[in-house]
Structures are given as C-alpha cells and as structure tokens.
Amino acid sequence: MIIDCRDQRTYFTDFINGELDYRKTKALLNHVSGCAACSADLKSRYLFISGMRAGTEAFPEYEKMIAQVTSKCRKEGILRTLYGMAGVVILFMIFYFLSGLIFI
Numbered sequence: 701m702i703i704d705c706r707d708q709r710t711y712f713t714d715f716i717n718g719e720l721d722y723r724k725t726k727a728l729l730n731h732v733s734g735c736a737a738c739s740a741d742l743k744s745r746y747l748f749i750s751g752m753r754a755g756t757e758a759f760p761e762y763e764k765m766i767a768q769v770t771s772k773c774r775k776e777g778i779l780r781t782l783y784g785m786a787g788v789v790i791l792f793m794i795f796y797f798l799s800g801l802i803f804i
C-alpha cells in the first residue's frame with residue numbers, strides 16, 4: 701500500500717489535538733517515521749500549535765509527544781489483538797455449545 705504524504709498531512713492537526721482514531725494514528729506514525737519531509741512538517745506544525753496555545757495547555761516536547769503517542773498506540777494494538785483473540789474464543793465456545801446441543 702502506498703501512503704500518500706498529502707493524505708497524511710491532512711490528519712496532522714487532528715493528530716496533534718489527539719482526535720485521530722487508532723488506525724489513522726498508527727498509519728500516520730508509521731508514515732512519519734519513514735518520511736523525513738512529513739516528519740519535519742509535523743514537527744513544525746506541532747511547534748506552531750503548541751506555541752499558540754502555550755498559555756492554556758501544556759504540550760510536551762515534540763519527541764516526547766511522539767514517544768507517548770507511539771507507546772499508547774502500541775498498547776492499544778496489543779489490547780485490540782487480545783480482544784480479537786477473545787472474540788474468536790467466544791465464537792468457538794458458542795459454536796461448540798451449539799454443536800453440542802445439535803449432535804447430542
């Protein structure tokens with residue numbers, strides 16, 4: 701899959717505001733980590749926004765913010781995998797239960 705820089709850049713403001721969903725956040729982090737141009741652009745956008753709101757909100761340093769979001773995203777990924785596995789187990793149990801009812 702080719703990720704378009706222009707697509708990613710439309711999400712920058714939402715990303716900085718913490719309003720991007722898990723999948724888009726993950727895609728954006730993946731892209732930015734491999735794209736120097738977008739990484740620089742995101743950083744300058746972040747510095748601009750955090751500078752404008754410096755009086756009202758606390759913004760961590762850019763690198764720290766990226767590290768925080770990356771770790772949050774990784775945790776959510778693990779949780780989603782676990783929930784997915786739990787879902788499969790539950791489906792299997794339901795199937796097992798129903799087939800027990802049918803075949804016994």
Ligand SMILES: [Zn+2]
Nearest residue numbers: 705735737738
């Ligand atoms: Zn890019």
